[in-house]
Amino acid sequence: MNDLPQQLANGLLLGALYGLIAIGYTMVYGIVQLINFAHGEIFMIGGFGALTAYLWLPDGTSLLLALPLMILMAMACSVLVAMGAERFAYRPLRNAPRLAPLITAIGLSIALQQAIWAFYPDATKSRPFPEFDGGRLDLGAFAIGRGDLFLLIAAPVCMIGLGFFVSKTRTGRAMQATSQDPDTAKLMGINTDRIIVTAFAIGAAFAAIAAIAHGLKYGEVNFKMGFIAGLKAFTAAVLGGIGNIYGAMIGGLVLGLAEAMATAYIENIPGMSQLGGGAWKDVWAFVLLILVLLLRPQGLLGQRVADRA
């Protein structure tokens, strides 16, 4: 067990990544009760946006200097695609039965994935993503990669920023109001259409940040990276209580930790050696999800709300 600090760090970093993506699922669900399955692809497009920005810059530009531009470009791509999806795919179905936008989201996800595959140069295989030079940063009990630093700074900053935005600003409070009761919010003069677009945009911006963190951490982006990451982030959102932004982050961290712990230690339990290791981590992660949902159907931080079907 003496690599415990290291495994905790691995799990928390992975979890922070899941959490950033999960924000997008949870915000959209909180306001329009739609599970935006295309969100994984919004994340993937952010990664390709950042890569494009990097490739535009002259060779040899320091990654640190390029990073602000990459962030802007990633956010621009993700937010534009998300807003476009909201405007053209989801808004026309706002009053349709809930199954319709759900199927649309799945279709949109496939379409976006294939569009990148077909039209982005050389995207049929993994594209290398720039990484910071230099080895690991040794922090005593554990070490983290240089690329992880970005995630380590970005995730808390984004979360605190979002928390502040939602609780303190006018738009943020309008968002809470819309989520609690869209009809009354509208009667009170809140432009709910604008609030919904804002929710999509914020989720997409977070996904863009996550995409850059993913690129810096793993050194590549590819057209199908949104699928697994999106699925895991959705799981994290449900685990934490879908609709609750803090729940999304907590859910992400718990999921990441569960995966790391399952990989590292399950096989040390006597009699469980066949059920441990990297091959079984997803099984344990979902066992955890089932247990949490059995005991707390609303998720870790979710509130028991009446179903607004």
Place this chain on the structure above:
Amino acid sequence: MRHRSLLIITTAVTAGALTLSACGSRDDSSGSSDGGGTTTVTIGLDAPLTGDLSALGQGIKNSVDLAIKTANKNKEVPGVTFKLEALDDVAQAATGQQNATKLVGDTSVIGVVGPLNSDVGQSMQKVFDDANVVLVSPANTNPELTQGKDWQSGKKVRGFKTYFRTATTDAIQGPYAAQYMYNERKLKKVYVIDDKKTYGAGLAATFSNEFTKLGGQVVGTDHINPDDKDFSAVASKVAQAKPDFVYYGGEYPAGAPLSSQIKNAGAKVPTIGGDALFSAEYIKLAKQNSEGDLASSVGAPLETLDTAKKFIADYEAGGYKDAYEAYGGYSYDSAWAIIQAVKAVVEKNDGKLPENKDARKQITEAMQTVTFDGVSGKVGFDEFGDTTNKQLSLYEVKGGKHVPVKSGEFGG
């Protein structure tokens, strides 16, 4: 109203899905005789032409294309023109099987080169065997495909008479790497990881067997999910176990980040794997962390073979966008073997190719005795359909390139 809009959407989605899937299938144009008295036959090809493994797949396709063009240009088989039908299996067994069904349904197809992945090969064998169409893989290395599932206990049974391969099997590829690491590198402790696929798990098992037999120690094993990108937990476990090196049974899309993350986790030890790590993409993805990593591959390095010089020159002259990669030479030889079998059949039948069903049957029989000097050396098949060429090589990443470090026949 609500129900109507749901209906419209569902219809639209279904129609869209159908249109998309229809895009995948092309017309089954059966090319038979054209006016000038020559017969056109099709050599099929199945490989991952898109997706993570497309670097290897495109190399296979281009090399087969080159073989067909060369045969047509030199009139290798008088009266017969060859044509290529390339299908993409995206490295999925299910897609591979659909492609197989499509290829055998096309009556002009007399032989197929492919696939890349052993599990895809497994799903295709029976389809081709039932239709009597030869399938020659340049890259399948799992021994089960030719020698049956009990090959390790010595009960070798050939399951499919139409399946051949120009690639050497893992039965010797894994042990070859084990002997090199133990005897020449003097490394005694290994951590073995695989991706649970037919190829990866098979390779890791043959490696571990030989390595422990030699006296080496397997300090840990793990399995990963090849679609993942985060292997940090596994990497930390490897660092904790302090092995002398890591053996990875799997392909480069997961192998490269795995090797990179193992080094980042503090275990500065080389990762070694099979022919599916022998790709320039591996180095591109793992960047400087790939330095010192090794890969075994089938055959001698093409660049050192006299027979391959012409292939390399022709390939460059052909202006293909992608490199021929690990399997280029074997793919060329696979296609050439089919062409030679067709030639033998044509010669036997007074210069004409018999009717479709007969042609397929006779080509399968002729395949068994085909021998020629190919790109990768002497090409021929033993009683299981395995290549008689047992040459293997090891490559190490030095200065951002795979450099051959050892080459030879596997000595038991």
